[in-house]
Amino acid sequence: MTTKDRNAGQGPPGFAEFATARYPDLVRLGTLLTGDTHLGEDLAQTGLLAVLRAWRRLHPDGHPEAYARVAMTRAAAKAGRRRWRGETPTGELPERADTGGDVDAALDARRMLAALPTPQRLVLVLRFWLDLSEQQTADALDCSLGTVKSRTSRALKALRESTSIVNGVR
The missing domain is CATH 1.10.1740 (Rna Polymerase Sigma Factor; Chain: A)
Known part of the structure; x- marks a missing residue:
């Protein structure tokens, strides 16, 4: 053989x-x-x-x-x-067991990230998870440097707002 x-x-x-x-x-x-x-x-x-x-x-x-x-x-x-994402958002989440603060925080962070529009989520993952520069991110997404900057700014603003809503601060 x-x-x-x-x-x-x-x-x-x-x-x-x-x-x-x-x-x-x-x-x-x-x-x-x-x-x-x-x-x-x-x-x-x-x-x-x-x-x-x-x-x-x-x-x-x-x-x-x-x-x-x-x-x-x-x-x-x-x-x-x-257009269609295959899921229908619901206002109520099912009950789940208390698994500890770190796991809850990680799940909350993933949930907030998933709630962002796709272009904003992609920019944040590339910039902060993969640690790419703004120019590398622009190249990877085939968009301009200004687009990366504006999407990053909007995404971080949305995350800050969702965090303040979760914490009861307005």
């Missing part, structure tokens, strides 16, 4: 190891970009598929994770421009 026969169905050499190692981080990024865990998993798979298609160019000297991030960001931006 040749090496090619043993690797049949596993993809190009090195890809399976990359995908296994980076998948959890890509899902986390996808969840932040979309505001939904399941959509985040779909987005991570979209990113991995893009990497698989470009694997010959990316391996071993390229940056497959950066390539996946760009593909995921563009897919999230494209999905955010669609």
Whole structure:
């Protein structure tokens, strides 16, 4: 049996190891970009598929994770421009057990981030989660530097307002 026969169905050499190692981080990024865990998993798979298609160019000297991030960001931006999001907001949230302050704060932060319009959410995730500069964010989103600045400003203002409403301060 040749090496090619043993690797049949596993993809190009090195890809399976990359995908296994980076998948959890890509899902986390996808969840932040979309505001939904399941959509985040779909987005991570979209990113991995893009990497698989470009694997010959990316391996071993390229940056497959950066390539996946760009593909995921563009897919999230494209999905955010669609009219229907598949969910209907509700005024009442179901009861849940007290899991501790840190978990509640993290869930609240994710909920507030998910409530932002897609362009604003994407800018915040790229700027503050991935720690990209304003120019890198503009390049990733294919928009101007001024657009990144205005979206960041509006998003932070909206988060401050939602935080003050949650805390009862107006």
